Amino acid sequence: MSLAIVIMAAGKGTRMKSDLPKVLHQANGRPVVEYVIEKSEALEPEMIVLITGHQSEKVRQATSKFDVRYALQEPQHGTGHAVMQAEPLLKEFDGEIIILSGDAPLFTTATLKELVAFHRANKAVATVLTAEIDDPTGYGRVIRSGDGEEVLRIVEQKDASDEEKTVNEINSGVYVFNAAELFEALNSITNDNAQQEYYLTDVFGICFGKGLKVCAFTVADPNEIRGINTPEQLREAETLLLSGKYV
Numbered sequence: 001m002s003l004a005i006v007i008m009a010a011g012k013g014t015r016m017k018s019d020l021p022k023v024l025h026q027a028n029g030r031p032v033v034e035y036v037i038e039k040s041e042a043l044e045p046e047m048i049v050l051i052t053g054h055q056s057e058k059v060r061q062a063t064s065k066f067d068v069r070y071a072l073q074e075p076q077h078g079t080g081h082a083v084m085q086a087e088p089l090l091k092e093f094d095g096e097i098i099i100l101s102g103d104a105p106l107f108t109t110a111t112l113k114e115l116v117a118f119h120r121a122n123k124a125v126a127t128v129l130t131a132e133i134d135d136p137t138g139y140g141r142v143i144r145s146g147d148g149e150e151v152l153r154i155v156e157q158k159d160a161s162d163e164e165k166t167v168n169e170i171n172s173g174v175y176v177f178n179a180a181e182l183f184e185a186l187n188s189i190t191n192d193n194a195q196q197e198y199y200l201t202d203v204f205g206i207c208f209g210k211g212l213k214v215c216a217f218t219v220a221d222p223n224e225i226r227g228i229n230t231p232e233q234l235r236e237a238e239t240l241l242l243s244g245k246y247v
Contacts, residue, residue: 001120002095003045004179006086009033009102010053010073015230021055023102024062025228027238032228033059035105035241037066042109043116046093049086050102078197079173080189087183096120097182099175099200104227106237106246107174111224115217119176124215126181126207128154129174131222140171140201142216151214154201158194169218171201172225181207221245 013022023033033050040048048066052059053073060070071085083099090097096119098112111129119127128151130142141164143152154171155164185203193199207214219225224246228234240246 002093003043003098003116004047004049004090004093004095005040005043005045005098005100006049006051006083006090007033007036007040007068007100007102008051008079008082008173009059010051010056010076010082011103012054013103013229016234017231019055021059022228024058025234027105027228027234027241031062032105032234032237033063033102036100036102037063037068039105039107039109039112039247040098040100041066043098043112045098046095047089049089051082051085053082077191078195079200080186080198080202083182083200084186084198087186090179090183093179095179097177097179099173099177101173101227103229104173104225106226106240107172107219107224108246111219112174115174116176118217119215122215123213124176125178125212126151126204126214127176128204128216129172129225130169130216130218131172131225132168132218133170133222134168136165136168136170141165141167142169142171143167144169144216149215150208151204151216152208153205156193156195156199156201169216170225172219173227174225175200177203181212
């Protein structure tokens with residue numbers, strides 16, 4: 001199967017207390033998005049698409065040394081809307097698409113390979129990388145079927161019921177989709193939610209509702225799915241990256 005990778009890099013990063021695009025904040029002297037692109041390249045995909053938005057030109061200039069294509073999300077109406085912007089570049093692509101966040105540089109290449117292998121072995125159309133953590137507050141929750149084999153849906157914290165908020169399995173923001181089913185499902189999502197945004201995670205519920213197989217792969221080390229939203233989280237990520245474990 002062919003592989004393509006889409007990297008989300010459109011966000012402002014308001015909590016970073018800086019006007020710099022979030023993915024351009026430096027971790028150990030390098031923009032965090034560089035780590036994500038280099039790990040993507042290690043999988044030898046047919047194409048890497050970077051979704052830009054806030055200060056798009058700065059992000060393009062900072063990543064110009066890489067062999068990536070660009071799609072612009074302007075204005076920004078959520079993660080689902082972001083991936084829709086990549087469709088023109090991928091409309092002829094027949095394979096699997098990995099979705100990554102440009103501000104989450106700690107996942108390992110080995111984990112991505114395991115995720116893709118799991119997706120293929122289970123003949124899934126959509127697979128989410130998850131982690132189990134003691135305090136899931138603020139994260140999207142992964143709601144599984146009764147037997148635990150499949151994913152019913154992924155619900156954001158602001159839209160979760162009290163019962164759903166007790167779930168400790170969280171969404172990493174890393175996904176594998178079969179390309180055709182991804183773009184077909186994106187045409188069906190709505191912004192009827194607390195944020196009034198188009199959530200990429202709604203694709204899971206749509207696929208499940210159509211009887212298609214949707215799965216979750218749980219990573220052993222929750223540090224791999226850490227994103228960077230604050231200066232404190234950036235410093236923590238720098239320390240972890242220096243350990244040499246997250247390559």
